[in-house]
Amino acid sequence: MIILGSTGSIGESALDVAAHLGGDYRVVGLAACRSWERMAEQVEAFRPAAVAMSDEAAAARLAARLSESGTTTDILSGPDAMRRLVEELDADFVLSAIVGVAGLDSTLAAVKRGLTVGLANKESLVVAGQLMVDAAAASGAKLIPVDSEHSAIYQSLHSGRHEEIERILLTASGGPFRTWTYEAMRKATLEGALKHPTWDMGPKITIDSATMMNKALEIIEARWLFDISADRIEVVIHPESIIHSMVAFHDGSIVAQMGTPDMRTPIQYAMTYPHRIARAGDRLDFSKLERMHFEPPDVERFPALRLGHEVARTGGTAGAAFNAANEAAVAMFRAGKIGFLDISSQVEDVLRRHEFAETPDLATLMKIDAWSRNEVNTCCRV
Ligand SMILES: NC(=O)c1ccc[n+]([C@@H]2O[C@H](COP(=O)([O-])OP(=O)(O)OC[C@H]3O[C@@H](n4cnc5c(N)ncnc54)[C@H](OP(=O)(O)O)[C@@H]3O)[C@@H](O)[C@H]2O)c1
Numbered sequence: 001m002i003i004l005g006s007t008g009s010i011g012e013s014a015l016d017v018a019a020h021l022g023g024d025y026r027v028v029g030l031a032a033c034r035s036w037e038r039m040a041e042q043v044e045a046f047r048p049a050a051v052a053m054s055d056e057a058a059a060a061r062l063a064a065r066l067s068e069s070g071t072t073t074d075i076l077s078g079p080d081a082m083r084r085l086v087e088e089l090d091a092d093f094v095l096s097a098i099v100g101v102a103g104l105d106s107t108l109a110a111v112k113r114g115l116t117v118g119l120a121n122k123e124s125l126v127v128a129g130q131l132m133v134d135a136a137a138a139s140g141a142k143l144i145p146v147d148s149e150h151s152a153i154y155q156s157l158h159s160g161r162h163e164e165i166e167r168i169l170l171t172a173s174g175g176p177f178r179t180w181t182y183e184a185m186r187k188a189t190l191e192g193a194l195k196h197p198t199w200d201m202g203p204k205i206t207i208d209s210a211t212m213m214n215k216a217l218e219i220i221e222a223r224w225l226f227d228i229s230a231d232r233i234e235v236v237i238h239p240e241s242i243i244h245s246m247v248a249f250h251d252g253s254i255v256a257q258m259g260t261p262d263m264r265t266p267i268q269y270a271m272t273y274p275h276r277i278a279r280a281g282d283r284l285d286f287s288k289l290e291r292m293h294f295e296p297p298d299v300e301r302f303p304a305l306r307l308g309h310e311v312a313r314t315g316g317t318a319g320a321a322f323n324a325a326n327e328a329a330v331a332m333f334r335a336g337k338i339g340f341l342d343i344s345s346q347v348e349d350v351l352r353r354h355e356f357a358e359t360p361d362l363a364t365l366m367k368i369d370a371w372s373r374n375e376v377n378t379c380c381r382v
Contacts, residue, residue, distance in 0.1 A: 169236050182301050215302075
């Protein structure tokens with residue numbers, strides 16, 4: 001397998017799972033951007049045939065460190081290094097766990113090659129859902145979701161046929177500001193936004209959970225992964241994050257997948273599909289689980305949810321504008337240049353103003369991506 005984004009939160013968990021599986025599950029390629037020291041440790045532990053570092057300076061430092069230790073792993077570097085890694089290495093499975101649209105090129109390359117792709121990088125489907133789905137249909141690639149919600153839906157869907165689905169119930173923890181008033185959210189700090197109540201994740205997705213942009217991205221992701229219209233995807237707030245999502249069928253049955261909040265479970269499921277292999281780790285103990293809560297989402301305080309449905313309905317270039325504006329606005333918020341509530345308003349503004357195209361090619365999507373980032377950056381420059 002190849003692990004793209006191996007130095008991140010999902011990547012580290014994936015390597016943990018790979019070490020546990022051992023045997024046939026051999027890591028042949030790793031990719032990251034700048035974290036060369038962590039990459040060196042991973043190379044020494046897993047001995048992949050090749051690695052890709054998109055940052056050239058980081059690649060040079062990695063090469064120097066590996067030559068000192070006599071390690072022979074090939075190092076690819078530069079902006080197309082991840083794509084080349086996916087195109088050139090002999091692999092069956094690619095775990096796509098880069099954060100943001102930076103993961104699109106290599107994920108699309110894996111899909112075009114007909115490989116099985118464990119998809120954590122939801123942004124690539126949000127930006128280029130139609131292209132990804134078409135490429136998978138042409139090559140026979142299998143897309144297995146790693147996002148815990150979509151893994152839960154994928155597993156629940158085994159209980160019925162596509163035409164028997166009534167709706168998909170996407171659960172959401174509600175993030176750290178679930179119970180805050182709009183006024184209090186206006187003053188939300190970066191530190192507060194980074195305190196997720198149930199999941200330990202990378203910084204971008206943690207902030208996306210606080211704005212509920214993450215759930216919006218997941219609505220769009222579900223629309224493409226499961227070929228289901230936006231109006232049949234419902235968000236349910238479930239603060240304990242025990243039910244990871246559900247599928248309601250026409251006969252009134254609702255099938256849910258549950259477990260402790262541990263990303264290694266959906267990662268391993270994607271890696272070993274269709275098999276279930278024993279895994280250590282906490283098990284859900286119903287004697288200790290006193291209650292599970294559910295509540296409807298508040299789209300007034302979390303407008304991202306309304307936007308997520310709108311983008312899933314509209315398609316075309318809407319996902320690219322939405323995602324790029326969000327990535328840029330999150331970066332601005334992290335840099336202290338905009339307030340917490342500005343993230344959603346910036347995204348909505350860019351989404352409304354972008355030049356919409358219904359059936360864009362990759363070049364058009366990348367143009368919209370660049371334009372949207374520039375709009376947020378220009379508007380928020382102090
Ligand atoms: N974390 C979770 O629990 C979770 C759950 C569900 C879905 N996801 C999704 O999984 C993806 C990864 O999330 P994460 O939380 O693991 O993020 P993260 O901890 O921030 O890690 C991001 C990874 O992407 C790499 N990267 C970033 N930009 C890159 C570039 N231009 N070229 C090459 N590598 C690049 C980083 O490398 P460096 O370390 O070198 O910068 C790092 O390995 C996201 O799409 C997220 O939405 C995450």
